[in-house]
Amino acid sequence: MLERVEPMTRPARLAVGVVSAGRVGAVLGAALGRAGHTVTAVSAVSKASLGRAEALLPDASVRPPDEVARDADLVLLAIPDDVLPGMVRGLAAAGSLRPGQIVVHTSGAHGVDVLAPAAEQGALTLALHPVMTFTGRAEDLERIAACCFGVTAADDDIAAWNVAEALVVEMGAEPVRVPEKSRPLYHTALAHGANHLVTLVGECADLLRTADVGIPERLLGPLLSAALDNALRHGDRALTGPVARGDAGTVRKHVRVLADSAPEMLPAYRALAARTAYRASESGLLRADLVADVEAAITEEPS
Known part of the structure; x- marks a missing residue:
């Protein structure tokens, strides 16, 4: 396992890559952009996702997932629960993940164990699940301020927990800690x-x-x-x-x-x-x- 390079406890200005521009990914990418980070690239295939990328992430280039992840400081994986494990394995195999990156997924069903291939590459891994429903439109950005995120990091990794909570607070929401073992319930x-x-x-x-x-x-x-x-x-x-x-x-x-x-x-x-x-x-x-x-x-x- 590669040695992980620790990011700052409070995330500095980060280059964010969003995989993909679904209802959740496009909105959270925009929320991170509003917090001062820069969304550099996004993956989008369908007409609807391309439209969301254009509307909410206008300065991001549309690229394949492996390229989105490769150039990002923070990789945001906003993809369906069942797709997530294969995507993480694929990005790791493609060499798109590296030490010092923050790799985040938004699935409620998974904790950070599903991101093990990213952790093995030295990335800091987090689960940030927004407890709200999304339309994929700009009004969701205001609704985030009234919601909580279920956050999970490795049980004994204080720095990771701090980064997870800081990212959620930057987006204007409230972090609530959920232990890895409790994530399914x-x-x-x-x-x-x-x-x-x-x-x-x-x-x-x-x-x-x-x-x-x-x-x-x-x-x-x-x-x-x-x-x-x-x-x-x-x-x-x-x-x-x-x-x-x-x-x-x-x-x-x-x-x-x-x-x-x-x-x-x-x-x-x-x-x-x-x-x-x-x-x-x-x-x-x-x-x-x-x-x-x-x-x-x-x-x-x-x-």
Whole structure:
């Protein structure tokens, strides 16, 4: 293994190479540019990524990934989870990584172990995962200021942790440390919440349209925004509704309605209702003498 050349704890002005100009890479590249670094090159192939590169990284040359990495002080790998390991191996094999570089990826699912081929070349390796959704447009730069990044470095590498946090702060966001061993659980939690929330909201809107409600978003917006705010503030004490109250008759009606009108949604309703009953019971909201009736209402087949 080559000896690693330590970068400064607070990154100096760096030449940044972005692989690639997806929604995340283009925006984070622009955020690093706004922080005083220079995005020198970016990889982009599709029409959409070329458009993002032109709009957000206008001074960067468009080049292949190996050339982008070779001339960069900071290599930003903003690519899909499953593509990342092969890309890192390929860049290392091509001789595009060197001692003194900072190699960063933005994947939530991976820690720094996936960057081992870069570390073996003497690079400092970091995982910086922005906990927000991206449109790939300029407005994302302002939204970064309200988000956190899950940051991971080698457990015993204080300098790497400091560099990771400094880069995030420079972009205007808040760093939150996530140990390497916790990275899979961390990402599962975020995906379970954010991705399934979108699915749940979409299915609620579909049900309201089926119920001839013309603009479901007008009903759902205030209700779900308040529910999310209360949940974040108060945890399980924010639970409301028939399951938490023990209204088994209403739960049975829900099951019948879904069985008739949207049977494809019934398994998800039952699964979430069962988890709600458990959490409401554990927190003392659902009376112990009503638990069995609620659970039966959730699982029994409608007549």
